[in-house]
Amino acid sequence: MSSQLTNRRVLLSSRPKGVPEADHFTVEDADVPEIADGEFLVKTEYWSVDPAMRGWVNDAPNYLPPVEIGAVMRSFAVGTVVASRHADYAEGEVVSGMFGWQRYAVSDGSNVDRKVEETDLPVSLALGVLGLNGVTAYFGLTDGCEPKAGETVVVSTAAGAVGSAVGQIAKIMGCRTVGITGSAEKAALCTNSLGYDVAINYRAEDVTGALKAACPDGIDCYFDNTSGPITDAVMTQLAIGARITICGTVAITDWDPLPVGPRVHRQLMVARARMQGLLILDYKPRFGEAIEHLAGWVREGKLARNEHILDGADAAPGAIKMLYEGRNNGKLLVHVD
């Protein structure tokens, strides 16, 4: 049995093809690591579960090298500095960063995303709406889609960790918002709690027809988390000058070999539209600007907390699969104590 004085860790034990499942990982207890000069020890409290983790474990070109077999699974996490021999980090400070799926992480600061200063708000938000998901939503929407008040913004995975923030921020910016999601329950969440003007359940409705009804003047902005058939439907209804942010491709489980789909070139040309890929880490120098806006909106009650929290390290191995199957409601996290 695990105690808080062991370092419970989740290791990648075999290389998945496509979406990793529970049996690609092993959970084990190790000793709490020692820190050297210039290092500090983080006791993590929440581990993040993100679509990008699929790419991190596959052996295909990506923006980061694949996680090695036998290594701790790469992930974002938030926790507290419990020991420090680093001048910039003091015991008791809360930090978020790429600490991995492990209870105790040694850091030299290079894998820290930020110190969490908004201690009036729940610490888990630093992995969601006040973390990479929130800043992804913020910059992907404001920079990538450049929505103007009155425009129509369509969001795929509309109730998910990023999508739910996109929809709410677009609403704050005065846009008409249309969310596409995968269950009646999530569709209700979209319109009841997340401020969407229209929610489309792609599992129950004809997406093309529903989009036509919801967007009679075409789609000005599309925040894409899916690729696949939902995106294909959106692409047939672009307004002139449409802007598309490609943030994720969760509907496609395997990109090797490249899957085929309708060619987008003529649609982009006829609409003079722009489609742009987003990697949020490129925005790191500007994260503070986003967090300030986002924390303000959370405090004002304009940006709802939207979290799905699993309990304990043993829940982590199956969590990525759960995400790809859409069985989460909101930002998926693992709570460890």
Place this chain on the structure above:
Amino acid sequence: MSSQLTNRRVLLSSRPKGVPEADHFTVEDADVPEIADGEFLVKTEYWSVDPAMRGWVNDAPNYLPPVEIGAVMRSFAVGTVVASRHADYAEGEVVSGMFGWQRYAVSDGSNVDRKVEETDLPVSLALGVLGLNGVTAYFGLTDGCEPKAGETVVVSTAAGAVGSAVGQIAKIMGCRTVGITGSAEKAALCTNSLGYDVAINYRAEDVTGALKAACPDGIDCYFDNTSGPITDAVMTQLAIGARITICGTVAITDWDPLPVGPRVHRQLMVARARMQGLLILDYKPRFGEAIEHLAGWVREGKLARNEHILDGADAAPGAIKMLYEGRNNGKLLVHVD
């Protein structure tokens, strides 16, 4: 037999599916039209042949309504004002605009692109490198691709009317240029006359392998006139932050139903790349700025004239097909007298 005092015209006689061929048109002589107050008469000298004309005769969504059956084929042309009852246009002035495939066109000015002022240069250039092709190359490259000196710019249909200008302008801007074209003769034109650092003959070479050899650090900018397999090969080799202008889709002859090809979403995301459709008419207010640069480069000998001129109205009906089969060398024009 046609005389200069009849209005020789090329009419669309049936609706093509895909690329229009000679028998979709009829050539006939009509009377020279009369002009009313506020109108002027243009005697055309060169008719333009452009890939966009395929879209103009198909009954699919486009940025202009389809040409009606029995109507004069829509086209750009350049000619001289031979009679005027319009305050802004005087006899003897040279104008370019959407005058159609007809020897005499009545205009109220609304279909004029511009008055051709650079009378020291051949008037045909107003349909090519000093016309929409040139300004398309100019804005598609400078605005759409935003190349920086030292970057690698890949151009499809590299020896064509637009592509040849793109390659030369990119070279003027200090870029390394790689042209993709469809014959050994055109490949030689690319490197010998158009300043490309490397030319790839896609009919004889493996494009993916040739691009890898030519662009070891990846492709920073891609000016796309083709869609199809050439674009698919380019997309596998994008540098981080790549910018793509979609200017044409000449490799795909039919977009209804949408053809399938490799999905681009993950490639764009991983490279944080941008893909943007261009309709040059959106830039009309800024054409003067481009023409000034382009004419300057022509006069300095940095921008080569690159024209393929067919003789007489009877050559027009088969010209669009010729373009799509790549049987032209440079900007395809019909000369009428």
